[in-house]
Amino acid sequence: MSHQPLACILSPDLLRKVARASASERRSPILSTLELDQSFRRRRTELAARQIARPVGARAAAAGGAPNRSIYDQEHSTEYIPGTLVRKEGQGPVDDVSVNQAYDGFGLTYKLFWDIFRRDSIDDQGMPILGLVHYGEAYDNAFWDGAGHMFFGDGDGQLLTDTTKGLDVIGHELTHGVTQHEANLTYSGQSGALNESMSDVMGSLVRQYHLNQSAAKADWLIGKDIVGPELAPALRSMKAPARRTSTTTSRLTWITTSAPPRTTAACTPTPASPTMRSTSPQPPLEARRGRHPGVSGTTRCWTQG
Numbered sequence: 001m002s003h004q005p006l007a008c009i010l011s012p013d014l015l016r017k018v019a020r021a022s023a024s025e026r027r028s029p030i031l032s033t034l035e036l037d038q039s040f041r042r043r044r045t046e047l048a049a050r051q052i053a054r055p056v057g058a059r060a061a062a063a064g065g066a067p068n069r070s071i072y073d074q075e076h077s078t079e080y081i082p083g084t085l086v087r088k089e090g091q092g093p094v095d096d097v098s099v100n101q102a103y104d105g106f107g108l109t110y111k112l113f114w115d116i117f118r119r120d121s122i123d124d125q126g127m128p129i130l131g132l133v134h135y136g137e138a139y140d141n142a143f144w145d146g147a148g149h150m151f152f153g154d155g156d157g158q159l160l161t162d163t164t165k166g167l168d169v170i171g172h173e174l175t176h177g178v179t180q181h182e183a184n185l186t187y188s189g190q191s192g193a194l195n196e197s198m199s200d201v202m203g204s205l206v207r208q209y210h211l212n213q214s215a216a217k218a219d220w221l222i223g224k225d226i227v228g229p230e231l232a233p234a235l236r237s238m239k240a241p242a243r244r245t246s247t248t249t250s251r252l253t254w255i256t257t258s259a260p261p262r263t264t265a266a267c268t269p270t271p272a273s274p275t276m277r278s279t280s281p282q283p284p285l286e287a288r289r290g291r292h293p294g295v296s297g298t299t300r301c302w303t304q305g
Contacts, residue, residue, distance in 0.1 A: 008037055008143040009169050009223060009235070010160070015140070018159065018230070029138040029156040036078055036136055037143075064120030067110035068128040071099045074135045074151075082132055082149070098164045102131040102152060105170035112171070112202075112209045113178075122177035129174070133164055142166070142226075144173040146180060158228045166226040171206030172199040200238060 012034060019030040069089050072082040073096065086099045093100045106129045113119040121127040130149045139153030142163035150173050155161045163169060176199050185191040200222055208218045223235030 008141045009163070009166075009172065009226075010141050012037060026158065029140060030159065032137070033140040033153070036139065037141060064126050065114055067107055067121065068126060069103055069106045069131070070128060071103050071131045071133060073099065074132050076134055076137050076154075078136050080145075082130060086133075096133070098133045098152065098154070098162055101162070101164035102133050102150075102170070105164065105167050106131060106150075106174070108167060108210045109171045109174050109206050112206045116209070119178070122174060123181045127177075131164075142169055142173060144176040146177070148177075150174065155226070155228060158230045160226050160231070161228050163226050166223055167210060168203040168207045169223055169226055170203070172203030172222070175199040175202040178202075200236075204238060 010033075015030055015034050015037075019027050019034070067089065069087075070082075070085060071087045072084060073086045074083040077083060086096060087094050087103050110121060110129070113121065121129065127148065131152065132149055133152045135151045135153050138156035140155055140159045142150070142152050144150050150170070152163045153160065155163060176195065179185055179195050179198055185195045187195060203222060204218065204220055207213075208215070211218075218239075219237075220239035221234035221237050223231075224233055227234060
């Protein structure tokens, strides 16, 4: 099992469930998304096998405070390599709304990382953040590829819409990169659920920090800005994780972490009061002990069994 898998906002199990329940004319874009996701997973496994882990203590002192963003237009191709560079760090907005949304979302995610945790980008060493928009045709996903890129699909308009609209989705995916560099969790079982849970928490906090929301005021919905009518109103709720949020997600079976181990697809903490104003350069003690800073409460996981 790879430590650095393809981390998509929509899991393959969910996509397969939707495909099975959909009319034949709706299956084509969903199956195409699954096929592309699988090809990337094979590539990530090959890359992970060749990658040498960075030794503990090898991190340079953070000097950052400013992101290094580049946004590329894939022009609906399915190439792994970046396409046409459309906007880079310091340049003004362009005509393409998706490019600007990805650029701004990267900046707001970096702002939370730096302001609250004094973290200089994904690897804490000023790593460039590369966004690849308009990936594929009607591609129903967005993902961090583990190799320094976030890919954005435009959606088919039914499952997902333009995925660059989701600030929480961007924060979620870039946090997979942070987890990769800090903990290198195996993306399976309980460690995989923890990986997803951390990304959901941080994705929601990126949006809350931008909107200056308290934990009580926030809706704690994930993906509400990118879902189409088939998944509305959101991909999942962290405030009420057992509540049905759509016809599709109601087919999921919710369990608590005290239940016997199963193949866990995602895991969401029930939020309490996130600490949004800590200026300590080091993560709080509870984070180093395996809990997200400022989040308490129970954890619920869902599986697709």
